[in-house]
Amino acid sequence: MSAAEEIVTExxxxxxxxxxxxxxxxxxxxxxxxxxxxxxxxxxNFIIFQMTMLLIYALAVMALNILTGGxxxxxxxxxxFYAVGAYTSAxxxxxxxxxxALTLPIAGIVCFGFGFLFGQPALRLSGVxxxxxxxxxxxxxxxxxxxxxxxxWTGGVQGLVVTKPDAPFGLPMSQDMWLYYFTLAVSxxxxxxxxxxxxxxxxxxxxxxxxxxxAASAMGxxxxxxxTLAFGVSAGITGVAGGLGAIAVQFVAPDGYTxxxxxSLFLGMVVGGVGWLPGSIVGSAFIIFVxxxxxxxxxxxxxxxxxxxxxxxxxxxxxxxxxxxIIAQQxxxxxxxx
Amino acid sequence: MSVTTRLAVFGAALALVATxxxxxxxxxxxDTGATDTEIKIGNIMPYSGPASAYGIIGRxxxxxxxxxxxxxxxxxxxxxxxxxxxxxxxxxAVEQARKLVESDEVLLIxxxxxxxxxxxxxxxxxxxxxxxLFVATGATKWNDPKDFPWTMGWQPNYQSETQIYAKxxxxxMPNAKIAVLFQNDDYGxxxxxxxxxxxGQKAASMIVAEESFExxxxxxxxxxxxxxxxxxxxxxxxxxxxxAAQAIKKVAEIGWKPTHFLNNVSASVGSVIKPAGFENAQxxxxxxxxxxxxxxxxxxxxxMKEFYAFMAKDFPEGDKLDGGxxxxxxxxxxxxxxxxxxxxxxxxxxxxKQAASLQDFRTEVLLPxxxxxxxxxxxxxxxxxxxxxxxxxxxxxxxxxxxxxxGG
Numbered sequence: 001m002s003a004a005e006e007i008v009t010e011x012x013x014x015x016x017x018x019x020x021x022x023x024x025x026x027x028x029x030x031x032x033x034x035x036x037x038x039x040x041x042x043x044x045n046f047i048i049f050q051m052t053m054l055l056i057y058a059l060a061v062m063a064l065n066i067l068t069g070g071x072x073x074x075x076x077x078x079x080x081f082y083a084v085g086a087y088t089s090a091x092x093x094x095x096x097x098x099x100x101a102l103t104l105p106i107a108g109i110v111c112f113g114f115g116f117l118f119g120q121p122a123l124r125l126s127g128v129x130x131x132x133x134x135x136x137x138x139x140x141x142x143x144x145x146x147x148x149x150x151x152x153w154t155g156g157v158q159g160l161v162v163t164k165p166d167a168p169f170g171l172p173m174s175q176d177m178w179l180y181y182f183t184l185a186v187s188x189x190x191x192x193x194x195x196x197x198x199x200x201x202x203x204x205x206x207x208x209x210x211x212x213x214x215a216a217s218a219m220g221x222x223x224x225x226x227x228t229l230a231f232g233v234s235a236g237i238t239g240v241a242g243g244l245g246a247i248a249v250q251f252v253a254p255d256g257y258t259x260x261x262x263x264s265l266f267l268g269m270v271v272g273g274v275g276w277l278p279g280s281i282v283g284s285a286f287i288i289f290v291x292x293x294x295x296x297x298x299x300x301x302x303x304x305x306x307x308x309x310x311x312x313x314x315x316x317x318x319x320x321x322x323x324x325x326i327i328a329q330q331x332x333x334x335x336x337x338x
Numbered sequence: 339m340s341v342t343t344r345l346a347v348f349g350a351a352l353a354l355v356a357t358x359x360x361x362x363x364x365x366x367x368x369d370t371g372a373t374d375t376e377i378k379i380g381n382i383m384p385y386s387g388p389a390s391a392y393g394i395i396g397r398x399x400x401x402x403x404x405x406x407x408x409x410x411x412x413x414x415x416x417x418x419x420x421x422x423x424x425x426x427x428x429x430x431a432v433e434q435a436r437k438l439v440e441s442d443e444v445l446l447i448x449x450x451x452x453x454x455x456x457x458x459x460x461x462x463x464x465x466x467x468x469x470x471l472f473v474a475t476g477a478t479k480w481n482d483p484k485d486f487p488w489t490m491g492w493q494p495n496y497q498s499e500t501q502i503y504a505k506x507x508x509x510x511m512p513n514a515k516i517a518v519l520f521q522n523d524d525y526g527x528x529x530x531x532x533x534x535x536x537x538g539q540k541a542a543s544m545i546v547a548e549e550s551f552e553x554x555x556x557x558x559x560x561x562x563x564x565x566x567x568x569x570x571x572x573x574x575x576x577x578x579x580x581x582a583a584q585a586i587k588k589v590a591e592i593g594w595k596p597t598h599f600l601n602n603v604s605a606s607v608g609s610v611i612k613p614a615g616f617e618n619a620q621x622x623x624x625x626x627x628x629x630x631x632x633x634x635x636x637x638x639x640x641x642m643k644e645f646y647a648f649m650a651k652d653f654p655e656g657d658k659l660d661g662g663x664x665x666x667x668x669x670x671x672x673x674x675x676x677x678x679x680x681x682x683x684x685x686x687x688x689x690x691k692q693a694a695s696l697q698d699f700r701t702e703v704l705l706p707x708x709x710x711x712x713x714x715x716x717x718x719x720x721x722x723x724x725x726x727x728x729x730x731x732x733x734x735x736x737x738x739x740x741x742x743x744x745g746g
Contacts, residue, residue: 046440053433143552146522157524159428159454161461249429251458256428260387295385295423302423303386 024278032278036184045176049248050288052180055187056245058284061268062194062277063237069275070198071230072210074127077118077134078265080141081111081235083257085242087145090160090252091153100165100247104186107243108236115235119228138262142254159253162246183244190237194277197233206230271313273322282321286313365682371445372684377677378418379403380438382450382459387425392451394656395474396421398666399449401653412677415684420444424455431455432462439468446471446689449492449669453477453524456489464488469689471676472669472719476603478528481718483694488686490693490717492669494627496525496601497532498742500574502625502723503599504536505740507544507572511597515546517570519561519585521577522550529576529601536742546570551581562588574599579606583614590618598622602723607632607732608659616731625723625740626733627708628668631658633732641702664703671701672710672719707739 024032036055040048064078088107092098118137125133145154154160167178197203205226208216217223246252264287272283294305317323371378383396403417411417420442424431431450438444439462446469450456453475463470464486472492473480476499480491507514518533520526530548534541547568549561558581565573566589573596575585582604589598598621604610605624629636636642645667649658656663677684679692696719699710708722722741726733 044440046436049436050433053429139554143554157454157527159457161457245429249432249458250461251428251432253428253454253457255426255454256458258427260425260427291423291425299385299421299423 029278032281033188040177040180045174048174048176048180052176052183052248053245054281054284054288055180055183056241056248057265057268057287058281059187059190059241059244060238060265061272061283061287062191062280063234063241064265064269065272065275065277065280066194066198066206066237067230067234068269069277070203070210071206071227073122073227073230074131075134075231075234076131076259076262076266077137078234078238079257079259079262080134080137081115081238082242082245082261082265083141083145083252083254084114085111085239086246086252086257087154087160087242088239089243090162090246093162093247094160095153101182104240104243108240111239111242112232112236114239116228116232118235119231122231123224123227135259135262138259142258145254145257155253157254159251159256162250162252164247164250179248183248186240186244190240191277194237198277202226202229267310271310271320273320273325276320276322276325278325279321367683367685367688369445369685369687370443372415375415376418377412377415377684378420378442378444379673380435380442380444380447381419381421382424382431382434382438382447382455383421384426384451384455385423387427389426389452392474392662393423394660394662395449395451395666395669398653398656398663399670401656402648402667402670405648405652406674412674413681417677424452426452426455428454428458431458435459435462439463439466444468445684446686448472448673449474449666451475456480460486460489467686469686469693471689471693472672474665474669476528477524478532481716483715483717488690490690490712490719492672492719493665494602494720494723494742495718496528497535498718498721499602499625499723500529500532500576501536501742502725502740503574503623504533505742506623506725506737508537508540511572514544514572514597515568515570516544516572516574517547517549517565517568517596518545518574519549519551519558519565519577521581522552525578525603526550526576533574551577553578553581558584559588562594563592566592566594570596572597572599575604576601577604579604579610583610586611586614586618586622590615600624602626605726605733606630606661611728619728620730622728623725624728624733625725626735627705627720627723628661628664629703629705630661630733631664635732639702641704645703668701668703671703672696672699675699675701705735705739 040051060078060082064075067073067075085107088110089103092103092106093100122130122133146157164175165179166175167173171178205216205221208219208221209223209226213223268283268287271286272279290309291302291306294309295302297305381396381399383393384390385393385396400419400421403419406412407416420438422434422437424434435447438447447463448471450459450470451474456470456473456475460470467488470489472490475491476493476496478495478497480489481495518530520530537544547565547570549565551558551561562585573589575582575598577585582600600622602625605626607630611619629639629642631642645664646658648667649656649663675696676689676693680688694712694714694717696710696712705724708720710719712719722739724735724739725737726735
């Protein structure tokens with residue numbers, strides 16, 4: 001069987017999602033946005049910190065969603081891009097004394113380059129093979145960060161402590177609240193850009209590749225370019241999330257970016273609904289809060305409880321939050337008719 | 339009783355309450371997390387994830403505080419022990435520390451485990467001025483009262499231990515050729531630094547070979563073979579249990595007969611020496627500060643009997659042979675001592691002050707002669723160890739208790 005035939009007979013990796021279904025309606029978006037802006041005014045700093053982490057992981061999950069849901073490529077290596085972003089920001093802030101806000105675009109660009117380059121060899125692989133190749137990247141990253149050669153910059157196994165920025169212009173705001181709104185602004189920017197990307201020519205090219213590579217190339221889509229581009233964009237966004245994460249947590253160390261993180265992000269994507277960008281925030285909430293709930297149920301068996309909860313989600317709503325949203329929409333429509 | 343007398347009695351009672359209340363205010367001082375009836379203590383442990391074996395320490399502590407509470411608590415206050423899982427991940431540790439401090443409002447965080455996790459929260463704890471007391475890691479950097487006055491370790495730090503080996507080597511084998519095997523992380527490097535500092539100027543000439551390994555390696559056989567080729571007659575083995583057992587076995591297999599120093603981290607008879615084979619482990623030298631529950635010589639020791647009774651009555655599901663239970667028991671006793679010393683002044687400042695003024699305190703699971711001493715400029719509670727040699731099927735202590743204080 002030739003390679004071409006193999007691709008044709010292979011079932012599509014990801015179920016096709018029409019591009020309109022990838023976003024939320026205006027009304028819902030505004031409600032969510034209002035909630036995200038208003039809630040921090042009424043809660044403790046700790047909750048604000050958790051919400052900041054929620055946005056950061058949501059960005060990372062969304063980046064993976066663009067790659068998998070958009071262009072149909074798997075990645076278990078997102079933790080590596082996240083780590084590169086985190087370290088880029090941390091090193092620039094602590095060694096070069098750069099302003100935290102300026103380090104983020106640099107982290108994004110570095111990771112875009114890194115992801116684009118990694119996308120080149122990854123072109124030859126697809127499906128589970130690609131997942132394994134990226135898995136290798138994720139397992140290698142913590143050790144690379146420990147290498148003695150980079151130790152002067154990375155702090156080796158000890159990691160780097162990052163200083164948390166104060167609110168600028170003397171705004172009467174705690175550090176946590178400022179960082180939250182800063183993260184929120186960055187997240188909204190990236191979300192809008194991602195939505196536009198997927199609606200654009202490039203986005204259509206991604207989806208064409210996802211649905212049928214041969215048909216896409218027959219239509220004149222440069223498959224190699226767009227596949228690597230998807231990797232680059234995804235890595236770039238993950239890098240920005242990593243940089244924000246480093247600032248919020250105030251610490252980077254190799255042990256923070258293990259394969260566990262990559263799997264969590266993957267989990268977040270599946271729970272949120274593959275190919276549905278707003279689901280990213282639901283997926284992110286799942287990976288942040290459900291382990292805490294599991295721990296609350298049983299300390300000794302927290303892993304098992306988490307497993308059971310995850311199993312229930314996958315079993316009852318295999319398409320994740322997207323499925324729930326669709327059901328809710330249908331119910332609302334029925335209600336209106338009556 | 340008429341209404342007026344009732345009112346008068348009520349008024350008098352009110353006045354009494356008011357005066358006694360103000361008297362109490364004068365002597366009792368509290369920070370967030372402490373009240374007349376309760377002291378909230380936070381804790382972070384890897385109950386899940388790669389280091390979940392250490393979770394037993396947190397469970398032992400919970401059982402010990404429950405025992406203390408059942409007996410009436412500390413100065414009449416019950417300990418409310420809130421322990422969270424961080425899965426040994428630094429970002430998760432930050433989240434849990436913030437949850438403990440800002441949401442649960444604990445008085446202090448006690449015995450949080452792991453060097454990466456504690457490094458991640460150290461700056462936060464010190465900026466919030468909340469004690470990060472008796473952290474469960476042997477890194478040397480916790481003894482730094484000048485820069486981090488709210489952080490304190492408990493166990494002897496790694497550097498003190500290798501300094502003690504260095505002292506012994508310089509005294510007994512001044513012409514030794516030393517080969518070092520170390521794990522390539524902060525723990526291994528900390529040990530190595532202690533050794534080099536201990537050997538001083540002779541370090542460069544005495545250490546003939548250094549081999550590092552990664553915890554992800556399946557075996558360290560090739561590292562051992564390389565070290566043997568250096569013709570060293572002293573082997574310093576800085577490895578966690580799994581690798582230490584491999585090293586002991588391989589050294590015997592290839593017929594290398596150096597004086598073998600094994601770090602305390604892997605001195606457990608049950609999890610290291612037995613799997614490696616007793617016959618391969620004869621005459622290995624190590625150092626200890628705690629009594630080993632698997633060692634028969636302590637069976638009639640009053641201190642260990644207390645520990646065994648605790649394990650049987652209050653924590654029957656725990657394994658007393660697991661070194662973690664002895665550590666958890668000892669460190670929990672040290673905290674109770676600090677809280678007792680604080681009396682009714684349960685401010686965070688006083689907690690640190692009392693923790694830094696422990697004098698010759700002993701929990702009876704420590705080896706005889708080892709005492710806990712701290713001071714305003716000494717945040718290393720246990721800094722003494724005793725050397726021991728493996729004979730037959732157990733460790734035999736030898737020599738005196740040796741001190742080595744190292745700052746971070």
